[in-house]
Amino acid sequence: MANGGPEIEQLIQLLARLPGLGPRSARRAVLHLIKRKEQLMLPLLAALDRAVAAVRTCENCGNIDTTSPCHICADPRRGDSGILIVVEDVADLWALERAGVGQVRYHVLGGVLSPLDGVGPDDLNLPKLIARARDYSEVVLAMNATVEGQTTAHYITDHLDPSETKITRLAHGVPVGGELDYLDEGTLSQALKARTTI
Ligand code: ZN
Numbered sequence: 001m002a003n004g005g006p007e008i009e010q011l012i013q014l015l016a017r018l019p020g021l022g023p024r025s026a027r028r029a030v031l032h033l034i035k036r037k038e039q040l041m042l043p044l045l046a047a048l049d050r051a052v053a054a055v056r057t058c059e060n061c062g063n064i065d066t067t068s069p070c071h072i073c074a075d076p077r078r079g080d081s082g083i084l085i086v087v088e089d090v091a092d093l094w095a096l097e098r099a100g101v102g103q104v105r106y107h108v109l110g111g112v113l114s115p116l117d118g119v120g121p122d123d124l125n126l127p128k129l130i131a132r133a134r135d136y137s138e139v140v141l142a143m144n145a146t147v148e149g150q151t152t153a154h155y156i157t158d159h160l161d162p163s164e165t166k167i168t169r170l171a172h173g174v175p176v177g178g179e180l181d182y183l184d185e186g187t188l189s190q191a192l193k194a195r196t197t198i
Pocket residue numbers: 058059060061062063069070071072073074
């Protein structure tokens with residue numbers, strides 16, 4: 001049943017497509033926006049309009065920014081570390097930046113290899129990675145610890161030359177603040193395999 005005119009219903013349907021928002025949350029959000037038309041709805045409209053006009057995908061690394069090359073690729077200090085971190089998605093790049101990983105550069109694949117979903121090497125930003133990798137002393141594969149993520153990491157390893165670039169991956173194991181008793185067996189056995197000297 002409609003909650004208002006077609007304009008309101010369409011807004012609810014569009015917002016409900018956002019990650020983390022179902023129809024119920026979308027209805028609440030729309031009602032909130034309508035009640036705060038001046039303070040929230042109009043500024044949101046203006047911000048969306050500006051973002052639509054400004055957003056670019058970086059031609060170099062696949063990051064999302066308002067310039068291409070993005071601010072990370074354009075920053076000469078970022079190249080000094082010689083570290084290139086490969087991520088599946090821009091959200092992962094943002095997460096690493098929030099973690100303050102330092103003066104590194106990134107390469108965003110835009111997904112992972114997934115034969116079941118019809119995603120092959122040509123669908124990802126892989127040729128560019130293979131071309132970029134030789135300009136860095138270390139390539140860190142920061143894929144998700146999923147089957148597809150690890151398959152993609154293996155594919156990349158097979159296509160990079162270890163004599164040109166050191167290839168590493170993120171450690172898999174005990175999360176910070178984690179208790180061993182609560183970890184699944186796969187994580188615990190990975191943590192033991194990846195143990196380090198203190
Ligand atoms: Zn970039």
